[in-house]
Amino acid sequence: MSDHVYSVTKLVGSSQKSVEDAIENAIETASKTLKHLDWFEVKETRGYIKDGKVAYYQVSLEIGFRYEKD
Amino acid sequence: MSDHVYSVTKLVGSSQKSVEDAIENAIETASKTLKHLDWFEVKETRGYIKDGKVAYYQVSLEIGFRYEKD
Amino acid sequence: MSDHVYSVTKLVGSSQKSVEDAIENAIETASKTLKHLDWFEVKETRGYIKDGKVAYYQVSLEIGFRYEKD
Amino acid sequence: MSDHVYSVTKLVGSSQKSVEDAIENAIETASKTLKHLDWFEVKETRGYIKDGKVAYYQVSLEIGFRYEKD
Amino acid sequence: MSDHVYSVTKLVGSSQKSVEDAIENAIETASKTLKHLDWFEVKETRGYIKDGKVAYYQVSLEIGFRYEKD
Amino acid sequence: MSDHVYSVTKLVGSSQKSVEDAIENAIETASKTLKHLDWFEVKETRGYIKDGKVAYYQVSLEIGFRYEKD
Amino acid sequence: MSDHVYSVTKLVGSSQKSVEDAIENAIETASKTLKHLDWFEVKETRGYIKDGKVAYYQVSLEIGFRYEKD
Amino acid sequence: MSDHVYSVTKLVGSSQKSVEDAIENAIETASKTLKHLDWFEVKETRGYIKDGKVAYYQVSLEIGFRYEKD
Amino acid sequence: MSDHVYSVTKLVGSSQKSVEDAIENAIETASKTLKHLDWFEVKETRGYIKDGKVAYYQVSLEIGFRYEKD
Amino acid sequence: MSDHVYSVTKLVGSSQKSVEDAIENAIETASKTLKHLDWFEVKETRGYIKDGKVAYYQVSLEIGFRYEKD
Amino acid sequence: MSDHVYSVTKLVGSSQKSVEDAIENAIETASKTLKHLDWFEVKETRGYIKDGKVAYYQVSLEIGFRYEKD
Amino acid sequence: MSDHVYSVTKLVGSSQKSVEDAIENAIETASKTLKHLDWFEVKETRGYIKDGKVAYYQVSLEIGFRYEKD
Structure with a gap:
């Protein structure tokens, strides 16, 4: 696990219902x-x-998210 | 739309139920x-x-909120 | 009330359901x-x-949380 | 108490004497x-x-400060 | 000057031309x-x-902006 | 509009002329x-x-920018 | 001195008199x-x-505050 | 794993050698x-x-660090 | 040089050895x-x-990193 | 006044008495x-x-503090 | 280039015309x-x-600005 | 010690080897x-x-760094 490289991307999710639903939509x-x-x-x-x-x-x-190896 | 001026006000809403309900109460x-x-x-x-x-x-x-014109 | 001293501690709560549930678990x-x-x-x-x-x-x-008075 | 809505305003107070006196003047x-x-x-x-x-x-x-009810 | 109290308000100005023009519109x-x-x-x-x-x-x-005295 | 997901990317634009021109170049x-x-x-x-x-x-x-649907 | 480990705790002190008095009460x-x-x-x-x-x-x-040795 | 509660404490470690060594000393x-x-x-x-x-x-x-269950 | 556009991406690198080694792994x-x-x-x-x-x-x-021209 | 250039320097003042006294000592x-x-x-x-x-x-x-003109 | 030391100073520039002109005046x-x-x-x-x-x-x-070598 | 005034200056150090070496070079x-x-x-x-x-x-x-007395 210690040799993984991760990439970080920024998204904006929306929902008429709740904060959690907006998070789920983005993911x-x-x-x-x-x-x-x-x-x-x-x-x-x-x-x-x-x-x-x-x-x-x-x-x-x-x-x-984890960078794929090769 | 590009010539609007908006005013920004700060409010604190409360709720016994949830974060979203506190937001709704303030609004x-x-x-x-x-x-x-x-x-x-x-x-x-x-x-x-x-x-x-x-x-x-x-x-x-x-x-x-939008400043009224006139 | 004005002579109380409070201590502040940092916790991380978790939940599969919602943000509010994670808060409740920590508390x-x-x-x-x-x-x-x-x-x-x-x-x-x-x-x-x-x-x-x-x-x-x-x-x-x-x-x-409030410091107990002895 | 849980159903109150508060408004937050920003002020700048001044004083020749002290920080506390500037706070009191603003309030x-x-x-x-x-x-x-x-x-x-x-x-x-x-x-x-x-x-x-x-x-x-x-x-x-x-x-x-608390929003008046009515 | 030292006994003035100022109020601070937040506005959003817009302009198709420039940052400075958006500031001027808000003001x-x-x-x-x-x-x-x-x-x-x-x-x-x-x-x-x-x-x-x-x-x-x-x-x-x-x-x-300065609070009026009266 | 409420069900859109947006992605956010970070860019650095340059210009010898002005801040606005650097923004336009990046965009x-x-x-x-x-x-x-x-x-x-x-x-x-x-x-x-x-x-x-x-x-x-x-x-x-x-x-x-908006995530394409399809 | 260079091998000490310190712990940092967060407190909130109160006072009717001054900022300094609230600090002294917490300490x-x-x-x-x-x-x-x-x-x-x-x-x-x-x-x-x-x-x-x-x-x-x-x-x-x-x-x-300094961690005790022993 | 999702039902754990963690506590967060703040420490200051020291070292004459390196940033990493100061971290190791605190831990x-x-x-x-x-x-x-x-x-x-x-x-x-x-x-x-x-x-x-x-x-x-x-x-x-x-x-x-994880809160013990018992 | 003044007309380049750069893109900025966020990565997380890991290492068992040191902060510098984690940076090198990400890069x-x-x-x-x-x-x-x-x-x-x-x-x-x-x-x-x-x-x-x-x-x-x-x-x-x-x-x-620099945006390619062409 | 609009054509002045100011320089900003950072100082740390100390006092056994009060926050204000530490500020006065630095100035x-x-x-x-x-x-x-x-x-x-x-x-x-x-x-x-x-x-x-x-x-x-x-x-x-x-x-x-103001840059001298000359 | 890798062995240079730079000093960082803070200035405030002014201009009646624009943000860019205030920057130029300070520089x-x-x-x-x-x-x-x-x-x-x-x-x-x-x-x-x-x-x-x-x-x-x-x-x-x-x-x-770069520290002179001598 | 309580009556000292300190000045704070900002520097940028560089090194091909490590973070610590860049700090040492600046100092x-x-x-x-x-x-x-x-x-x-x-x-x-x-x-x-x-x-x-x-x-x-x-x-x-x-x-x-400490301001000299006299």
């Missing part, structure tokens, strides 16, 4: 093109407002 | 006196504890 | 050994990923 | 127009210099 | 409703993109 | 290989000096 | 249970307001 | 009284100077 | 797939602990 | 060798502890 | 007394307001 | 022109890359 999308996703870290939590309510949450994440 | 309260609420950004997430459980969440937000 | 664990827990503040929200989904959330908290 | 001025002031947090401490001495302190504060 | 708008504007500090510089070019700049400012 | 270059560029945020503004003048500005940006 | 309380207190660093300065005046200051400190 | 000392040490994060790297050379390095770390 | 891995690597900046230094010793260092880097 | 010392001192900003407030009391405060300041 | 002034100026980094962008317009910009810079 | 250079160097704090660790390897490390330090 699910990332997992379609990137393999070996390993961890994430929430960097910012924002959102848009419509008619006095949250229209949707926008959560930006750093996502770490 | 709902703000929308009673401010028009054209447009976005928010979570700045701090805190809370108070009672009997070994979360008594309530306190989420501080910056909320952006 | 419940802390309350078994520390008395007079008073407030918390979320410092980082991270998590681990498995098979394109969140495996579990990891939330680090600062928790404040 | 006293705010209390003339805002009700239900509840807490403050010091954000920056600056000052101006004249003839090799502090001419006056300038302390910027975030001040939280 | 000109603020000066219509607030008196005694004294200083500003740039907090974030962002913008939106269209067809591979900057559509407009968005600059968020803290603007300080 | 123009990015737009050759990335589609759906949506927003940017300035993270650092630096530059190099030659003969007591600015030789060129270097502006680092985070640029957000 | 005096810590010194009853911890030996070899060596240095402190102020992390946040806050307070509570009552009737348009500071009710009390709350200063959070990191306090360093 | 070795911590491991004498704390069990289940799991990870560390460097927060500050400082040092003292004597006769134009580094007298010793001082590295402050946050160290995470 | 060596990046250089297999990216050309024109130019500079790096250390963002975080962490590590894992086993049996009271550092098991391995984990250093996260931002690495800048 | 008084600086004024012996630097002319046109204009403003200061507190960057860190620390101190040393002896016998369960503050031995002395150490306040680090950025001090701005 | 031009610094170049009268310091040799081998090499790079700069913008740390804060502020300004003063008069009659609802920007009176002048104030940009604080860190400027790096 | 050794500073000690040729400044007396009473007392402590340092690492602010940034960067470097340049050549042929997929670290060409040299660049470590920026704040160095504190």
